[in-house]
Amino acid sequence: MADxxxxxxxxxxxxxxxxxxxVLGALLFxxxxxxxxxxxxxxxxxxxxxxxxxxxxxxxxxxxDSLLDIARAAEPGKQLTKLTIGTANTRAPxxxxxxxxxxxxRRTLVVDTITNRLIPEPASLGGTGFLYPxxxxxxxxxxxxxxxxxxxxxxxLLLLVTGVIIHHKIFADFFTFRPEKKLRRSxxxxxxxxxxxxxxxxxxxxxxxxxxxxxxxxxxPWYVAPASVGEPVAALINEADQYGHFRRxxxxxxxxxxxxxxxxxxAEAIWRVRHGTATPADYIDIDHIGDAQGYMAxxxxxxxxxxxxxxxxxxxxxxxxxxxxxxxxxxxxVQKWLEGFHLVRFDHWLIRWFYFIGGLAGxxxxxxxxxxxxxxxxxxxxxxxxxxxxxxxxLTVAAVSGVILATCAYFVVNRMIPEGASPGGxxxxxxxVLTFFGAWLxxxxxxxxRQASAWKDQAWVIAGLSVAAILLNWLTTGHHPIAAINxxxxxxxxxxxxxxxxxxxxxxxxxxxxxxxxTVGDAP
Amino acid sequence: xxxxxxxxxxxxxxxxxxxxxxxxxxxxxxxxxxxxxxxVATMLGSLCYVGIIIWGFAAPLRWRPATVIALSGIAAATAxxxxxxxxxx
Numbered sequence: 081m082a083d084x085x086x087x088x089x090x091x092x093x094x095x096x097x098x099x100x101x102x103v104l105g106a107l108l109f110x111x112x113x114x115x116x117x118x119x120x121x122x123x124x125x126x127x128x129x130x131x132x133x134x135x136x137x138x139x140x141x142x143x144x145d146s147l148l149d150i151a152r153a154a155e156p157g158k159q160l161t162k163l164t165i166g167t168a169n170t171r172a173p174x175x176x177x178x179x180x181x182x183x184x185x186r187r188t189l190v191v192d193t194i195t196n197r198l199i200p201e202p203a204s205l206g207g208t209g210f211l212y213p214x215x216x217x218x219x220x221x222x223x224x225x226x227x228x229x230x231x232x233x234x235x236x237l238l239l240l241v242t243g244v245i246i247h248h249k250i251f252a253d254f255f256t257f258r259p260e261k262k263l264r265r266s267x268x269x270x271x272x273x274x275x276x277x278x279x280x281x282x283x284x285x286x287x288x289x290x291x292x293x294x295x296x297x298x299x300x301p302w303y304v305a306p307a308s309v310g311e312p313v314a315a316l317i318n319e320a321d322q323y324g325h326f327r328r329x330x331x332x333x334x335x336x337x338x339x340x341x342x343x344x345x346x347a348e349a350i351w352r353v354r355h356g357t358a359t360p361a362d363y364i365d366i367d368h369i370g371d372a373q374g375y376m377a378x379x380x381x382x383x384x385x386x387x388x389x390x391x392x393x394x395x396x397x398x399x400x401x402x403x404x405x406x407x408x409x410x411x412x413x414v415q416k417w418l419e420g421f422h423l424v425r426f427d428h429w430l431i432r433w434f435y436f437i438g439g440l441a442g443x444x445x446x447x448x449x450x451x452x453x454x455x456x457x458x459x460x461x462x463x464x465x466x467x468x469x470x471x472x473x474x475l476t477v478a479a480v481s482g483v484i485l486a487t488c489a490y491f492v493v494n495r496m497i498p499e500g501a502s503p504g505g506x507x508x509x510x511x512x513v514l515t516f517f518g519a520w521l522x523x524x525x526x527x528x529x530r531q532a533s534a535w536k537d538q539a540w541v542i543a544g545l546s547v548a549a550i551l552l553n554w555l556t557t558g559h560h561p562i563a564a565i566n567x568x569x570x571x572x573x574x575x576x577x578x579x580x581x582x583x584x585x586x587x588x589x590x591x592x593x594x595x596x597x598x599t600v601g602d603a604p
Numbered sequence: 605x606x607x608x609x610x611x612x613x614x615x616x617x618x619x620x621x622x623x624x625x626x627x628x629x630x631x632x633x634x635x636x637x638x639x640x641x642x643x644v645a646t647m648l649g650s651l652c653y654v655g656i657i658i659w660g661f662a663a664p665l666r667w668r669p670a671t672v673i674a675l676s677g678i679a680a681a682t683a684x685x686x687x688x689x690x691x692x693x
Contacts, residue, residue, distance in 0.1 A: 089662055096661045237654045287650070294646045411640035415647070 090246055097242040101449050102472075104235045106479030109446045111232055113483050114215035115289075116439030117207060119424055119432060120578075122171040123571035124207030128494045130557045131199050133569055134173045134192055144340040144364065146196055151179040154187050154198075165364040168193040169383075170427060171571075203508040204494055210513060211487075216293070226293060233290045240283050243275055263593075264455045271448040274441040281438040282445070288422035291415060326377055326394045326404050327367075335372025336397040340364075343400060347378040347393040350405070357382050359391060372398055383427035387413055388420030447480045458532070474528040481538040482523030488545035488582070489519035495552035539590035546583035550576050611670035612660030618677030620653040625684035 101108075117124065126132050144165065152160050159182035166176040177189040190199040210219070217225030257269045275282070344361050351359035359382040368374040374397035381388065390413060394404040408416065420426065424435055454476050461469050493515040497508055504511075527534035553576065554560040564572040624645040631641035660669050 092662055093658070096658070234650070234653060234657075237651075238657055241654060241658060290650050291647060294643070294650075409637065409640050411636070411643050415643050 093242040093245045097239060097246055098453065100235050100239055100242070101446075102453055104232055105446055105450050106475055107228070107232050108236055108239075109443060109450075109479050110218070110483055111215060111229060112439060112442045112446060113487070114211050115285075116436060116443060117487065118212040118215050119435045119439060120571075120574065121207030121212050123574055124211065125172070125202070125209075126569075126571040127553065127575040128204045128206040128491070129202035130499070130559075132172070132174055132190065132202060133557075133559070133572065134194070134199075135568055143196070144344055147175060147177055147191060148340065148366075148369075150191060150196070150198065151177055151187070151189060154179065154189055155181055155185060158183060158185060160369050161367075163364075163366045163369065165366075167360070167362050167364065169360075169362065174199060203500075203502075204512060205509045209509070210490070210516075230290065230293070233286050236286045237283070237290070240275075240279065240286070244279070247272070247276075264452060267448040267451040267455065271445055271452055274445040274448070278438050278441040278445075281434075282442055285422060285435075285438065285442075288418040291418045292422050294415075326375070326392075328373055328375065330368040330374075331372040333372050334370060336368075336370055336374035338395075338397050338400045340366070340376060343376060343395045344378055347380065347391075347395075350393065351380045351382070351391050354391075355382055355385065357384060359385075366397070369397075374398065375403060377404075381425055386420045386426055387416045388423055388425045390416045450476045450480060470528060470531060473531050473534070474524055477527035477534045477538065478520065478524035481535060481542065482520050482527065484582075484586075485523050485538050485542050485545065486516045486520035488542055488549060488579075490516040491549040491579070492545050492552060495549060495556050498556075536590050536593040539586045539593060543583040543586035543590065546579040546586065550579050608667065608670040611674040612657060615670070615674035615677035616653055616656040616660060618681040619656060619673060620649045622677065622680030622682070622684040623652070624649040625687060626680060629687060 147165055148160070148163065151163055160179060161182050162180040164178045166172070168175050173193070175191045175193050177187075177191060179187045179189065181187075188201055190201060191197070192199055213219045215229075217229060219225065220228070257266070257273050259266050259269075261269070344364065348359060348361055359380040361378045362381040363379040365377040365379075366374070367377075375394055376397055377392055377394045380391040390406070390408040392404070392406045393402055395401065396403050424432060454472055457472070458469055490512055494512055497503060497511060502508060502511075506514075523534075523538055526537065530537060553572070559567070559569060559572050561573055561576050564570075564576070624642065627648065628638075628641040628645035631644055632638055636644070656673055660673050662669070
């Protein structure tokens with residue numbers, strides 16, 4: 081590939097494609113890998129937090145008023161002022177409550193909605209607490225992570241467009257994969273194949289990801305600029321009210337007391353008529369509890385609609401009257417469709433698996449692009465620029481197999497720490513996260529030392545860790561795949577199956593990479 | 605080379621961000637609400653940013669497109685900031 085931008089269009093795009101990929105490929109792989117894991121983040125939660133492995137309720141059995149009582153009982157003597165409830169659903173068959181009290185104490189409570197008993201709060205971050213945040217902001221402090229991920233998304237769009245431009249025979253790429261060829265050729269085939277087949281998905285998932293958090297990186301037009309003159313801020317807040325952020329101050333005198341459950345049922349009945357399909361409440365926000373100005377915002381999310389979270393009805397808790405019923409504009413609905421497309425909040429298992437496969441194809445596309453580039457460069461630069469080759473090799477291995485290995489290590493250590501234990505005085509989640517980053521760092525050092533052989537070594541370790549995770553889950557919970565099937569724990573069955581598949585693919589890759597094709601002498 | 609790349613990337617971002625304000629204000633004047641106008645401008649703007657980068661690197665990476673993008677970005681961001689300060693945004 082070209083070192084300098086050429087004078088004509090296609091070679092120039094080739095240059096952009098190559099260097100944008102090389103410079104940002106590692107970051108893109110991490111974001112894509114974590115995003116792919118996040119498709120099943122709730123299922124990963126249930127695997128890593130065995131106390132939440134409850135049977136899915138056949139029908140909503142939650143008494144919202146009893147959840148209020150549970151929150152009050154959790155901190156006796158304290159006045160409950162605010163409560164948010166994430167309702168139970170098929171993927172997370174328990175209610176999650178965030179309670180705030182008058183003295184600013186906050187508690188997170190997990191409730192079995194069939195028995196109405198408290199479940200011990202999970203000490204592990206699981207998928208939603210670690211893998212998903214890694215996807216959206218790399219768990220960096222402040223806004224840095226959001227900005228980096230935003231620029232990575234722009235780079236991904238750029239890579240997709242330039243990738244299409246530089247291909248002479250894009251149709252032929254649909255049918256070209258020659259695994260018997262040398263690694264350089266077969267990796268390029270796989271790069272093209274995964275890129276072309278899933279091109280529409282990759283483009284839309286990247287663009288929708290960019291749109292989900294558009295408010296963050298368009299801070300100049302949305303927030304910063306209006307804030308400098310004062311008045312438009314109020315206008316923006318009023319408009320935000322129309323978009324589902326109802327707020328009002330407390331009256332300071334007692335009030336409220338209306339039963340919650342009938343209000344929630346009323347909201348669901350309104351949405352059923354409006355959308356022609358069942359739209360259960362999935363998020364409830366109760367503020368100023370016990371105050372005359374108390375209110376409850378109910379948000380609905382139809383399991384079979386792509387559009388995410390556009391329904392919100394707010395009830396006055398003193399009278400039970402509706403004080404706000406948002407009807408989104410067309411533009412907002414389009415934006416929420418894109419958000420729903422990206423966040424996969426709808427409940428459709430076939431499409432969810434398609435997302436997972438599409439995400440893996442994206443990982444494959446990025447990884448094989450890396451492999452192609454490093455194999456191509458290795459022969460040419462090994463003698464003249466050995467340090468550069470070593471650095472790029474280490475970066476590539478750590479970014480691809482290192483991230484996968486670290487994720488497997490994260491799962492394994494989760495099952496190795498007994499419930500309730502805090503080794504060395506550290507909370508369980510700290511140990512798990514440190515293990516992830518420690519393993520990742522170790523893969524980078526290992527790759528720097530072993531260079532090309534690191535691919536094969538780490539593939540074997542990934543296979544070992546994947547099998548270990550399955551066995552440890554069996555030993556610590558008794559939920560081997562057959563037992564999980566018998567207990568209807570499909571999240572566990574799916575997780576174990578994916579770990580097993582991961583092991584099989586890693587063994588295949590290790591054997592393939594061990595056939596001396598990844599050597600300095602590899603040539604097309 | 606690094607200066608030209610910076611001109612394309614940062615100038616392109618300024619053009620996107622500033623251009624989104626200008627386009628958003630223009631759309632708002634056609635009757636769209638502020639939030640709707642900004643949403644449309646942001647959606648179109650992000651695709652335009654990709655187009656700007658492609659043009660900036662297209663044929664070949666010379667000073668002319670990089671300079672045009674950088675100057676346009678500065679102009680758009682300045683106009684947007686002026687609009688915001690005057691209360692127009």
